[in-house]
Amino acid sequence: MQQQSQxxxxxxxxxxxxxxxxxFEGYDPGKSFCELLRPAGASDQAIALVAERLxxxxxxxLRRRSxxxxxxxxxxxxTFTVYSEKDAIDRILPFDLIPRVISAPEWxxxxxxxxxxxxxxxxFLHDIYHNRQIIKDGVIPESLVLGxxxxxxxxxxxxVPAKTYVHVCGTDIVRDxxxxxxxxxxxxxxxxxxxxxxxxxxxxxxxxxxxxxxxRVRPVENYGMRLHEALAEVSxxxxxxxxxxxxxxxxxSAYFEHVFLAREMGVPLVEGRDLVVEDDRVWxxxxxxxxxxHGIYRRLNDDFLDPEVFRPDSQLGVRGLMRAWRAGNVAIAxxxxxxxxxxxxxxxxxxxxxxxYLGQDAILQNVQTNICGEPEGLKYTLDxxxxxxxxxxxxxGGYGIVIGPRASKAELEELxxxxxxxxxxxxxxxxxxxxxxxxxxxxxxxxxxxDLRPFAVTGEKTWVLPGGLTRVALRKGSLIVNxxxxxxxxxxxxxxxxxxx
Amino acid sequence: xxxxxxxxTLRGPLLSRYAECLVWMARYIxxxxxxxxxxDVTDGxxxxxxxxxxxxxxxxxxxxxxxxxxxxxxxxxGTVTNFYILDRDNPTSIANAITQVRENARTxxxxxxxxxxxxxxxxxxxxxxxxxxxxxxxxLSGVCAMLKEGCQMHTGITEGTFFRDQGWIFYAIxxxxxxxxxxxRLVDIKYHTILPxxxxxxxxxxVNQWFAVLRAAAGYHAFRRVFPRDVSPGAVVGFLLLNHAFxxxxxxSLQQIEAYxxxxxxGYGLHGGLAALERLDDLRGRxxxxxxxxxxxxxxxxxxxxxxxxxxxxxxxxxxxxxxxxDVA
Numbered sequence: 001m002q003q004q005s006q007x008x009x010x011x012x013x014x015x016x017x018x019x020x021x022x023x024f025e026g027y028d029p030g031k032s033f034c035e036l037l038r039p040a041g042a043s044d045q046a047i048a049l050v051a052e053r054l055x056x057x058x059x060x061x062l063r064r065r066s067x068x069x070x071x072x073x074x075x076x077x078x079t080f081t082v083y084s085e086k087d088a089i090d091r092i093l094p095f096d097l098i099p100r101v102i103s104a105p106e107w108x109x110x111x112x113x114x115x116x117x118x119x120x121x122x123x124f125l126h127d128i129y130h131n132r133q134i135i136k137d138g139v140i141p142e143s144l145v146l147g148x149x150x151x152x153x154x155x156x157x158x159x160v161p162a163k164t165y166v167h168v169c170g171t172d173i174v175r176d177x178x179x180x181x182x183x184x185x186x187x188x189x190x191x192x193x194x195x196x197x198x199x200x201x202x203x204x205x206x207x208x209x210x211x212x213x214x215x216r217v218r219p220v221e222n223y224g225m226r227l228h229e230a231l232a233e234v235s236x237x238x239x240x241x242x243x244x245x246x247x248x249x250x251x252x253s254a255y256f257e258h259v260f261l262a263r264e265m266g267v268p269l270v271e272g273r274d275l276v277v278e279d280d281r282v283w284x285x286x287x288x289x290x291x292x293x294h295g296i297y298r299r300l301n302d303d304f305l306d307p308e309v310f311r312p313d314s315q316l317g318v319r320g321l322m323r324a325w326r327a328g329n330v331a332i333a334x335x336x337x338x339x340x341x342x343x344x345x346x347x348x349x350x351x352x353x354x355x356x357y358l359g360q361d362a363i364l365q366n367v368q369t370n371i372c373g374e375p376e377g378l379k380y381t382l383d384x385x386x387x388x389x390x391x392x393x394x395x396x397g398g399y400g401i402v403i404g405p406r407a408s409k410a411e412l413e414e415l416x417x418x419x420x421x422x423x424x425x426x427x428x429x430x431x432x433x434x435x436x437x438x439x440x441x442x443x444x445x446x447x448x449x450x451d452l453r454p455f456a457v458t459g460e461k462t463w464v465l466p467g468g469l470t471r472v473a474l475r476k477g478s479l480i481v482n483x484x485x486x487x488x489x490x491x492x493x494x495x496x497x498x499x500x501x
Numbered sequence: 502x503x504x505x506x507x508x509x510t511l512r513g514p515l516l517s518r519y520a521e522c523l524v525w526m527a528r529y530i531x532x533x534x535x536x537x538x539x540x541d542v543t544d545g546x547x548x549x550x551x552x553x554x555x556x557x558x559x560x561x562x563x564x565x566x567x568x569x570x571x572x573x574x575x576x577x578x579g580t581v582t583n584f585y586i587l588d589r590d591n592p593t594s595i596a597n598a599i600t601q602v603r604e605n606a607r608t609x610x611x612x613x614x615x616x617x618x619x620x621x622x623x624x625x626x627x628x629x630x631x632x633x634x635x636x637x638x639x640x641l642s643g644v645c646a647m648l649k650e651g652c653q654m655h656t657g658i659t660e661g662t663f664f665r666d667q668g669w670i671f672y673a674i675x676x677x678x679x680x681x682x683x684x685x686r687l688v689d690i691k692y693h694t695i696l697p698x699x700x701x702x703x704x705x706x707x708v709n710q711w712f713a714v715l716r717a718a719a720g721y722h723a724f725r726r727v728f729p730r731d732v733s734p735g736a737v738v739g740f741l742l743l744n745h746a747f748x749x750x751x752x753x754s755l756q757q758i759e760a761y762x763x764x765x766x767x768g769y770g771l772h773g774g775l776a777a778l779e780r781l782d783d784l785r786g787r788x789x790x791x792x793x794x795x796x797x798x799x800x801x802x803x804x805x806x807x808x809x810x811x812x813x814x815x816x817x818x819x820x821x822x823x824x825x826x827x828d829v830a
Contacts, residue, residue, distance in 0.1 A: 076615070077607075077622045250607045262611040268516050269611040276827065286514035287667060287823045288771050 022055035023062065024438060029447040033179040033435040035100050044103040046215055046499025053211055054098060059444060065207050066097050066440055072206070078199055080253045094488030095200060096439045097208055100450060100470040104497040107218075107466060109181060110173065113364030114454055115462045116354060118169050121188055121341045122458070123357040125165040129155045129337065139356050140349050141373065143424070148346075150339025152302065154309055158326055160335050161234040162460045167297075167333035168227070169456040170194075170469075173364065175435035182367045182432065184451065186350070188342040189334060190299050193469040193489075194455045195260035198223060200491040201467070216496035218466035223455070224264025227297070230459030235331040237294030244270045244284060246298040248316045258299050265297070272300075277320030280327040295331040296321075302336050345371075345393035348427050367432060373424035381419065381428040385412045388428040390419065405431060434479055437490065439472055449473045451481050452492065466494040515667040517824035519612055523668055524819070526605035527675030529598045533628075534652035535683035536585055536595055539690060541645035542717035544638075546710060547578060556581040562686045565593055582636045586644065595648065599628040614662035617655070624651040667769050670761045674819065677761070681754035682812050685805040687718055688741050691734075692802045702734065711737040718749050738801065739793030751808065755785055758815070773822025777815045784811045 024037065036051050038044075054062075070092065073079070079090035102110070127134050128145050135142045145151060170191025172184040198220050204212065228243060235241040247258035249271045262269035274284050275293065283290035298305065304314040306321040324330045340346065346353075348369040351362045370377035370388070381388060385404050392400040402415050419426045436447035454468035470490040471481035481487040539559055546555035557576045560566040565584075566576075568591070573580045588594045603625040610618050628648070635644050663669055691714055700706040711734055715721040718741060727744070728736045742751040759781045762774040796804050 074626075075619055075623050077610075077618060250604065255607070259607075259610040268513075268519075270516065271518070273827070274516055274518055284514075285517045285824075285827065287517055287520045287671075287765075287773070288514055288769070291514045 023057050023059060023445050024051070024055050025444075027438060027445060027447065029436045031177055032433055032447060032449070033175050033177055034447060035175075035435055035437040035450060036098070037438065044101075044495065044499055046495050047101045047103060049500070050099070050101055050211065050215070050493075054438070062097060062440055062445075066095075069095055069097060069203055069207050072203065076199075078195075078256060080256065081251070082253075093196060094474060095203065096472055096474075096488050096490045097204070098438050098440060098445070099204065099208075099211070099491040099493050100437050100452070101493045101495065102452075103499065104495050106181075107494045109363060110452075110454055110468075111464045111466070113181070113183075113362070114169070114171050114456050114464050116358065116360065116363050117171060117183065117186065117350070118166060118456045118458055118462050120350070120354040120357050121166050121169065121186060121338075122164055124353050125335070125338060125341050126160075126163050127357075128340065130157060134353070134356055137356070139352055140346070141424075144345050144349075144373075145340060148340045148343055150302075150337065150343060152337030152340075154322065155335070155337040161328075161331060164234055164458050164460070165335040165338050166341070167230060167234070167335075167458050169458070170453045171364075171456065173452045173454065173468075174367075174432060177433040177435075179435065181364055183350070183364050184367060185344075186342040186347065187453070188338040190301065191453070191455065192254045192257050192299075193453055193471075194223060194465070195257040196489050197455070197465065197467050197469050197492065198264070199260070200489060204491045212493075214501050215493070216499055216501050217493045218496060220465055220467040223457075223465050224261060224266070226457050226463055226465075227261070228265045228267070230457045230463070231295045231297055231331060231333055233459030234333070235295030236329060237292070241294035241331075242292060243267045243295040243297065244275075244293055246270055246272070246275070246296050246300055246318075248300050248304070252299075254299065261297070261299075267297075272304075272314075272316045272318050275318045275321075277318060277324050280320070280324045280329055282318070282321065282324045282330045293330060295333070297333050302339065305332075305336065343393065344391060344427060345373075345424075367429045370428045372419055372426040372428065377428075378419070378423050381426070382416060384428075385416060387430065389431055390415060390426055390428045392425050393427055403431070437470070437472065439474065439488075439490075441474065441476070446476065448476070449479050449481065450490070467492045513666075515671070519609060519668065520671040521820070521824040522605040522608045523612075523671040524675030524678070524816075526602055526609060527672045528679040529602045529605070530652050530655050531676050531679035531683065533595050533598045533602070534649055535679070535687070536598070537645040537648035537652075538717040538719075539687060540582060540585060541642060541649075542687075542690070542713050543581075544578065544641050544645070545713050545716075549706070549709065553577045558690050559585070562689045563593060565591075578638060578641070579636075582641060583633070586636055586648075587631060587633070596629060596631075599625050612668055614658070614664075616658050616662050620655055620658050624655065627651065667765065667771075670765055670769075671823075674758055674761050677754040677757040678812060678816060680749055681751055681758070682809055684718065684741055684749050684751050684754070685808050685812075687714060688738060689802055689805045690714065692805075707734070708732045714741070720747055720749065723747060735793040735797060738797060742796070743788065743791075743793065752785065752788060755781055755788075759785075762819075771823070774819065776822065777818035780811060780815050780818060784808070784815075 027037065029037065036047065038047060073092040073095060079092050082089045082091055124134065134140055135145060166188040168191060170187040170193065172187065173181050174184050175181055201220050231243050232241050235243065243265065244267050245258055245262040245265065247255065247269055258269055268284065270284055276283050276285065276290065282293040284293050300316055303311045305317045306319060307314045307317055308319050309322045325332050347366065348371045351366055354360060354362045370381045372378045372381050381390065388404045390402045390404065402411065404412065434449040437450045438445045439448040441448070450470050450472045452468045452470050455465045457463050470492045471487050472490055473479060473481045473486065474488050475486045478486065543555040543559050547553055556578060559581055560569050560576055569576065569584055573584070584591050584594065586595050589596050591597065603621055606613060606618055606621045631644065663672065691710060712721060715724050715737060720740060724737065724740050727740065740747060744750045745752060747753060759778060762778055765771045766774055
């Protein structure tokens with residue numbers, strides 16, 4: 001069986017099946033940019049080779065391997081848990097075996113662009129919690145920062161080590177119909193998904209090694225080590241600080257990722273009840289008594305971290321943690337109060353924020369965003385309501401979004417009134433024709449929309465994991481890649497220069 | 502040799518919560534295996550002469566009768582096997598034990614090997630997937646074999662892949678604590694199993710039942726080797742409780758617990774465990790004063806009850822030292 005399946009994929013480029021034949025028979029990305037079957041001439045040789053190998057694979061064989069992958073994900077417990085009244089149901093994030101491939105020059109843009117963005121986010125956070133120069137200089141409205149629910153007055157004048165607030169950043173990136181990368185959102189609080197980046201690669205190595213053969217794909221396995229290094233750089237405790245990962249516990253839907261990261265970093269996975277603060281120092285409860293802790297990678301929201309300062313009813317946090325942090329006795333990553341920087345309204349200002357602090361143009365463009373709090377933005381938005389996507393800035397999870405081209409006349413009129421009643425609460429963006437990638441679906445292999453979330457790790461410097469979480473909207477035509485709404489994921493291959501071994 | 506190999510104290514500390522979960526994960530796995538053995542042997546009894554009375558004794562040795570009769574009228578093969586294998590509302594069922602194993606393993610995932618986790622995850626699915634049809638009389642023995650094998654596979658994977666630091670020791674302590682407890686219950690089952698009318702202790706039926714207990718504990722052939730011509734209850738009881746070579750005997754388990762706790766103190770510099778060691782010493786002293794005959798004379802059931810109480814206290818001592826409940830500020 002194994003031997004048979006190996007022979008179905010040509011190990012090297014050969015004649016025969018063209019890129020649109022075989023597996024890709026009838027594949028039509030329409031107006032969207034396709035990540036794999038690029039326009040002739042423009043395609044990277046290695047990407048073309050991947051397409052060619054896939055084209056030669058029978059659909060049944062792809063389905064067979066896909067089934068094996070699914071079973072393995074269940075058995076390995078790479079699942080998130082959905083709780084009903086009586087039962088805990090384990091779901092897997094559907095995994096699509098056709099990889100998303102990124103060429104070396106494309107990655108160069110993402111890598112430098114993300115680094116630039118993270119640098120600007122950190123400078124912005126330091127500024128707004130200290131001098132607030134950017135507000136004084138009129139680059140961003142004061143109300144947007146100080147009135148933001150994620151702004152934490154507790155952070156004012158506290159100097160975090162290396163001025164790093166955002167140690168782990170996930171930047172959501174899409175591509176438009178011309179293949180240009182655009183940032184959709186910054187995730188500077190507690191971005192998740194990196195475990196899938198690495199587990200997907202392991203899965204591909206087990207099930208689809210013949211597809212990768214002879215290609216120089218950049219490794220993703222050292223993420224845990226890099227994260228450990230970065231946190232050690234900003235932690236007290238000398239050369240060998242003790243780090244832990246703080247999780248809400250096994251009932252959290254991202255628990256698998258917490259386990260994964262703790263293992264990859266080689267640190268204990270702790271819950272709030274395992275830690276105690278005494279004399280402004282953090283300790284963990286061990287079989288030998290209390291042992292010091294110097295750095296905490298927390299996967300717990302600000303609100304729950306310390307009942308002494310934030311929600312007093314939190315059972316998940318550690319009483320006194322803020323005191324220990326402010327005393328410089330422990331590092332906390334990400335810092336508290338980073339949510340003000342990845343907010344939808346602040347996002348609109350990111351190109352200006354980058355220019356303000358770094359004197360550079362943004363390497364990765366924002367999706368063009370009209371700020372209704374500004375007269376020109378408001379006018380443009382109201383004039384083009386039927387063509388734009390309007391988003392309230394204070395909401396999350398897609399709540400309150402109106403997609404102009406899909407809204408009725410009455411809905412648009414209602415939207416107009418709502419925006420006019422509080423313009424500062426709205427932004428608008430054009431509809432983006434997201435890129436697609438070939439994906440195994442019910443009736444064969446079809447184009448499905450994808451996005452990309454690369455992960456940046458920052459201690460004293462920033463490093464971007466060469467890869468990222470490619471999420472794919474499995475429903476035809478859907479633009480929504482979230483796992484809660486029928487999204488899956490793909491392995492993301494970043495090629496070395498040249499791409500072929 | 503590197504420092505790390507010679508001085509294990511250099512290895513990282515172990516979270517108290519992990520130690521607690523390791524003990525319980527090991528205990529629940531051991532419990533499933535033993536419960537499967539008990540159901541299997543009772544199934545055998547009830548097909549022979551003892552009839553359905555054997556099922557009542559399973560409830561008695563586990564002190565579950567009261568709970569059971571709140572929801573059941575008769576104790577027979579159907580109701581009791583359902584209660585112990587499938588019933589999710591019964592906290593002492595295998596369905597719940599495997600859930601406990603998996604919940605503990607989930608907590609321990611950063612610590613245990615991927616292979617241990619994967620096996621538990623798959624085994625959990627198999628056990629939770631069992632239905633009424635699977636525990637029908639014709640298939641019951643097969644299900645018991647499946648349960649035993651699942652636990653044995655876990656044991657093998659653990660032996661071959663689990664890193665041997667403090668965590669391993671707590672795991673082993675849990676395993677032997679439960680094994681010690683369970684052997685006393687298995688011995689006790691004979692006390693509760695009523696002999697058919699006209700059959701005296703030492704009669705053919707009685708001896709057969711003792712052999713069935715030995716088989717349930719995987720000790721029949723070893724017993725034959727040690728006592729080729731002795732079939733007295735005393736010999737069987739002595740073998741199950743006091744034999745130093747039988748891997749499920751009470752004294753062997755107690756020895757192991759003692760050795761592992763000592764290793765925590767000497768090899769890992771932990772200060773806890775003294776109270777448990779004292780209690781173990783005391784228990785072993787009392788056992789060494791007894792012969793199988795004198796145990797039977799004192800009253801097998803009472804004796805087993807006392808041992809179970811001691812084991813509970815040892816567990817409490819270990820908990821108090823290694824995962825104390827934090828003072829509420």
